[in-house]
Amino acid sequence: MTDQRLAIDLSQRALQWFDHSGRKDLPWQKDINPYRVWVSEIMLQQTQVTTVIPYFQRFMQELPTVQDLAAAEEDRVLHLWTGLGYYSRARNLHKTAKTVCEQLNGQFPNTVDQLCDLPGIGRSTAGAIVSIAFQLPATILDGNVKRVLARFHAVAGWPGKGEVMNRLWQIAEAHAPQTRVADYSQVMMDLGATLCTRSKPACGICPLKQDCLARIQGNPQDYPGKKPKKILPVKTAQILIIKNPAGELLLEKRPPSGIWGGLWVFPQLDSEADPSDYCQQHFGKTAVKIERWPHFRHTFSHYHFDMTPIIIQLQKTPSIAMEANQRLWYNRQQPVEIGLAAPIKKLLAKLD
Known part of the structure; x- marks a missing residue:
């Protein structure tokens, strides 16, 4: 199968699986707008969905719009974040909300490059906002998607290394479709979170199993490569x-x-x-x-x-x-x- 055919086939099989098995009732999948997508994506960084759900619901109840977040005191924002960890995420949320309201008339940009200029928004988060909130073609590569693609293509090495990350971005770009972009972003995250998990991946029911090199090799647990261990002081x-x-x-x-x-x-x-x-x-x-x-x-x-x-x-x-x-x-x-x-x-x- 050619690389182009393989890319198309992956997206089609993933979307078919999404139609009958993908998650469609998460809180941030309702009343979709750039603000809600952005807050959910920041909360989901290094944090599991089940942990994030009550935090997201409480955050949206207290601060339902970007204007509300921008006007809030920092202590209130950090109070709503207490327990999620990595508090720089909350401080950057607050800074970005102020920037959006004070410099962008309360409107989020709809391009990856412009979103990446805002505090705390990286390339993958920007891609999620563009594809899910604006339904424009954009690529994501969060931890779940890295794992799916690293196993599918048997990309060796720790994604923290530049050359490995660049390779995964190339692959992610090649697979990204031009249609149903919001669903595709969601299904790739779903596959990593529900089937292609870190330990004990459910390869037998994965829609991508036919061409997944890690499954064919019989060692999906070896991908992606692990971060080198170091002794912490x-x-x-x-x-x-x-x-x-x-x-x-x-x-x-x-x-x-x-x-x-x-x-x-x-x-x-x-x-x-x-x-x-x-x-x-x-x-x-x-x-x-x-x-x-x-x-x-x-x-x-x-x-x-x-x-x-x-x-x-x-x-x-x-x-x-x-x-x-x-x-x-x-x-x-x-x-x-x-x-x-x-x-x-x-x-x-x-x-x-």
């Missing part, structure tokens, strides 16, 4: 859970960039430091009880973070500066809408 800190007599907890806002940028966290202390000295320095003789909890680990993409929670009960609320909205006393019974880092959310649940 370990960082440690004490997490100070400081309670005032009313039961409120002291939180501090992280700087806009970096780990947990813009989120609210408990104060941190070097692992070697003495919490008693910290209390004396910041609160005087107001600490009445200090309790140490077992440490736990939170893993980022580039290091492990081992945290030891230290519970500090204050005898009276200290008169510490709450300057520039960078500190607050958090009431768990009447919580404010702020973005919380995932480990902080877990500690709050444990306290409750």
Whole structure:
């Protein structure tokens, strides 16, 4: 079969499968517009559909239009994102919404190049917006699609390498049809998410099995190539859970960039430091009880973070500066809408 014939055959078989087995009732497949497609695609980056659905529904209920998102406070946006992780996605959503409203009259561009000029939108996300929201020809290559195409063509190597990624883009472009572009984008993501999964792919019922080289070789699990493993460094800190007599907890806002940028966290202390000295320095003789909890680990993409929670009960609320909205006393019974880092959310649940 010629390369051109194979490309056409793949898209036709995939679309036939979509017609009877593809997902058509996901929340972002209803009332389709560029805003809803964009938000869903950003949420779905490195996050499973089942996890995203309630977040997307809540986000759309609270911020149904790009204008609503642009006008929202950052804390509200991060609050709605809390638990999804990779918070730079939320901050870029907010920035892009402001740009669209302030510079583009509230209208999303309908070309891949123009969309890629906006914060947080890459080539594949732009392709999804163009093909699904505008129904114009465009190519996508998210993690699911990479896996399908890498196995179908037995493309060796880790997609994080430039030459492997370029090869996959060439293949994706060759397969992309000029008609039913929205359905094709959806079905390629569906195949990767439901049949051509990372482990135990359902090759026997896959519509592409006839010409899939990885299936023919009998080693679909070898594609795509794995990211080279590296030993992650370990960082440690004490997490100070400081309670005032009313039961409120002291939180501090992280700087806009970096780990947990813009989120609210408990104060941190070097692992070697003495919490008693910290209390004396910041609160005087107001600490009445200090309790140490077992440490736990939170893993980022580039290091492990081992945290030891230290519970500090204050005898009276200290008169510490709450300057520039960078500190607050958090009431768990009447919580404010702020973005919380995932480990902080877990500690709050444990306290409750």
